[in-house]
Amino acid sequence: MTDESERDKSEQAAARAVAAGSTATTALAVAAPRSGGKPPRRSRVSKRTKLIVLNCISVVAGIAIWWILALNGFQFPTPPEVVEKAIQLWNAGILQQDILASLGRVLTGFLLGSAAAVPVGFLMGWYTVGRGLFEPWIQFFRTIPPLALLPLVLVLLGIGEVPKVFVIFLAAFLACVISTYQGVVNVDRTLINAARVLGAKDGAIFVRVVVPASTPFILVGMRVGLGSAWATLVAAELLAAPAGLGYRMQQAQLYYDLATIFVSIVVIGILGLVMDRLLLLAETKLTGWQERR
Structure with missing residues (x-):
């Protein structure tokens, strides 16, 4: 009788231990996503x-x-002097005209450059033939600053808007295409092999695996290309531009008008910052699946 009661007690103790272990395991399973997921x-x-x-x-x-x-x-000039000059230029309608002219050139060249860079970068990264055909020319033009081509472009295309937009396009394109290419070649091969094992074709793998994995690289390249576009714009407007923030800086330099130069610098910085923040917001929305620190 005593042996049976002791056996019952042992079985009850073992059951309690198993239950406690199960509870602890469940608690750890529940707590694990909290510690490893988003803060x-x-x-x-x-x-x-x-x-x-x-x-x-x-x-x-x-x-x-x-x-x-x-x-x-x-x-x-002091900050109040710059603000006063900006108000004067705004009331005269000059600042709005310059902003619209420069912003139009930057957006046109940047959007065209990014739109061309993404498919070329995908072709270079996904197909050996594409890499063999495009990479020599991409690397060749990367070593030449777009501004170095500006005199040639002006001779060939004239002094209108086309040469200015073209050099901005080239600056944005070269920055974005390399980043897109690196995004494709850096895709984890394990993901691609797993998709192939599950029966996915090349087209499905490209759309469902390669494109999402390359998106962060593409957006980073676009942000770099945006900075290059603004830098190229200012220099391009120094030559044969009827209006624009770079043109206004050149005209102010002739008359030693430092306040106007500072107004243009501040406006370019603000516009570039706003556009960069918009791209960063798009990156956050499109890459919400990516683990962040």
């Missing part, structure tokens, strides 16, 4: 708020340094 919403909001505060501090500090330098011997 809590409060943590994300706190991080975003911290970044915004740091950005504001950085902007205020930069303006303060600029103001101090302007008041201590550097030939800079």
